Amino acid sequence: MAKQMAVSTPLTENPPKVKFRRSSRIRRAKGNRKRYGDVIVFVFLALIGAFSALPLIMSVGMSLKPLNELFYYPPTILPSHPTLDNFTMLFSLMKTTWVPFERYAFNTLFITLTTTFGHIILASLAAYPLAKVKFIGRKTINTMITFSLMFVASVNDIANYLTISWLGWLDTYLAAIIPSMGASLGLFIMINYMRTIPDSLIEAARIDGCSELTTYWRIIMPMSKPAYLTVLILMFQQLWNQNNAAYVYQENLKTLPYALSQITTGGLIRQGAAQAVGVLMLLVPATVFIINQTKIIDTMATSGIKE
Amino acid sequence: MKTGSKPKTRLSDIGREIWKKRAAYAMITPYMIIFLAFTALPVVVSMVLSLTQYDVLQAPVFVGLRNYTNLFVNDEVFAIAIRNTIIFALITGVVGYSLSFFVAWAINELGKGMRAVLTFVFYAPTISGTVYTIWSIIFSGDMYGYANSLLLRLNLISSPIDWFTTDAYILPMIIIVQLWMSMGAGFLTLRAGMSSVDTQLYEAGAIDGVKNRMQELWYITIPQMAPHMMTAAVLQITAMFGNTQVSIHLAGFPSTNYAGHLMMTHMMDYSNFRLERGYACAIAVLMFLFMVGINQLVLKFLRKVGG
Numbered sequence: 228m229a230k231q232m233a234v235s236t237p238l239t240e241n242p243p244k245v246k247f248r249r250s251s252r253i254r255r256a257k258g259n260r261k262r263y264g265d266v267i268v269f270v271f272l273a274l275i276g277a278f279s280a281l282p283l284i285m286s287v288g289m290s291l292k293p294l295n296e297l298f299y300y301p302p303t304i305l306p307s308h309p310t311l312d313n314f315t316m317l318f319s320l321m322k323t324t325w326v327p328f329e330r331y332a333f334n335t336l337f338i339t340l341t342t343t344f345g346h347i348i349l350a351s352l353a354a355y356p357l358a359k360v361k362f363i364g365r366k367t368i369n370t371m372i373t374f375s376l377m378f379v380a381s382v383n384d385i386a387n388y389l390t391i392s393w394l395g396w397l398d399t400y401l402a403a404i405i406p407s408m409g410a411s412l413g414l415f416i417m418i419n420y421m422r423t424i425p426d427s428l429i430e431a432a433r434i435d436g437c438s439e440l441t442t443y444w445r446i447i448m449p450m451s452k453p454a455y456l457t458v459l460i461l462m463f464q465q466l467w468n469q470n471n472a473a474y475v476y477q478e479n480l481k482t483l484p485y486a487l488s489q490i491t492t493g494g495l496i497r498q499g500a501a502q503a504v505g506v507l508m509l510l511v512p513a514t515v516f517i518i519n520q521t522k523i524i525d526t527m528a529t530s531g532i533k534e
Numbered sequence: 535m536k537t538g539s540k541p542k543t544r545l546s547d548i549g550r551e552i553w554k555k556r557a558a559y560a561m562i563t564p565y566m567i568i569f570l571a572f573t574a575l576p577v578v579v580s581m582v583l584s585l586t587q588y589d590v591l592q593a594p595v596f597v598g599l600r601n602y603t604n605l606f607v608n609d610e611v612f613a614i615a616i617r618n619t620i621i622f623a624l625i626t627g628v629v630g631y632s633l634s635f636f637v638a639w640a641i642n643e644l645g646k647g648m649r650a651v652l653t654f655v656f657y658a659p660t661i662s663g664t665v666y667t668i669w670s671i672i673f674s675g676d677m678y679g680y681a682n683s684l685l686l687r688l689n690l691i692s693s694p695i696d697w698f699t700t701d702a703y704i705l706p707m708i709i710i711v712q713l714w715m716s717m718g719a720g721f722l723t724l725r726a727g728m729s730s731v732d733t734q735l736y737e738a739g740a741i742d743g744v745k746n747r748m749q750e751l752w753y754i755t756i757p758q759m760a761p762h763m764m765t766a767a768v769l770q771i772t773a774m775f776g777n778t779q780v781s782i783h784l785a786g787f788p789s790t791n792y793a794g795h796l797m798m799t800h801m802m803d804y805s806n807f808r809l810e811r812g813y814a815c816a817i818a819v820l821m822f823l824f825m826v827g828i829n830q831l832v833l834k835f836l837r838k839v840g841g
Contacts, residue, residue: 260746264747272640276652279717282714283658352564360555360558362555363552375573375574379798382818383572383580385580386579390571390579406572409568409569438557439561484663487664502665502667504664505663505664508663509658512663513654521650524653524729528727531760531762531765532761532833
């Protein structure tokens, strides 16, 4: 059942009950696919793909270059004598930081995990009634959530700084954790995904005497796994790169991106090390994304704006 | 609800209805408190603060619309920021969205394995955190930069170009880097929308005389995908405005002759460095209206396409 759920997608206001099998190759009528069209599609993807991938390859190449190769003319994309010097330099620089480097790593990990976890619990708890229970004010809230996706959170920075200082959260972990828990993209994705769960299941649960909370925990959450995994990944990516220096002044509460940006602002010789930082920071979220790609795509298939 | 309910009993009806759904209200409360406190309320607070003079140290003083008149009449840099933001938004918005759309479509023409690999290649620049700094090496001002060395060897230029400090190049450079990072959550939504269109529709289309893939795209795919196209547009527009780090890191803050200055960096300048937060709030409010306005306009347009 859960498997079927993941692929059923309401697209319009009155969706034709449509199901297709993700695992099978897309079946296409061959008649309307021409050879030259294939060529155009291929060339287009190759060009844009190169634009996308080349800087990433250069970055990896740069991080593996020994110092002298940084000043080759003409510059090379890949190093002729690859070395891990930049990474070892980075690790030795880490030992010279003001507070132990592990502390920055711990801060980032702690903030990322608690915020992501808290957001998923709070947002999924709210997403179920907003998707499936009819109550007064639901439409208004749903409109507000969609509306909030339309502006960048940083226009609220000044006002939020006031709120955070008024609450006495400056210089604590809370300043980074609590506001991010109220992010609206995650809620939006989960509401849209939960809408695809058949009402009959929820009705059946109610007849069996389940409370809303039990229905949420026993029926909705197990069926929404792709949705909250997607939210987990998107949140993780965002928080992993978050620099909390605006709200925190104590050095031992600051995060990894802050510490690394301090290390790499050391001019030309640290160019390689700076790219090593970029590559290292990319590894974790990229791995998480690759592993969960199909789940993300299945979830995003349900997140259309329906009005 | 409306018909049949007498004015006398209506209020108690509403009360009873709310009491009946108390579980739903309880479930949305924790999330909504955070959402209201850090996303909705700050918009109102910013609007109020934008009518004051506020330097953080002293209490805000009400000045009416003076901040707004100063912005439009006396602040020459703001005029540059508006001009740059409009150019930036127009180009990255239109080109970035078209790229996301056509790449998502072209990927969908491929087999399963290639689709997964390419999705990652196009998405990777967005998760990269600091990898975008490689662009400062690609377009570095000396002959060791990839762009300069290539142009020098092709004899197109005689001396290296200072890409990020020459007025004429700064904004185009920022736009290119932003385009590189433009295939984020919006792209994933489009990619997911493409793969969730019912394949039977394509078969039916082929029988009814859809001759090539452009016709198929126009008559079948786009109408089916309208909700995804709307979500993607919102996500992409917001991400585009939120990305100030590219401008700040690559072109400097402030950039040479403010050539890379955007409304967002103008706001940061006044809120973080000059500590004129009332003035900064006025910019934030204008940014807010600007973003919401553009989003509404785009949604209106896309609804026409889909409908």
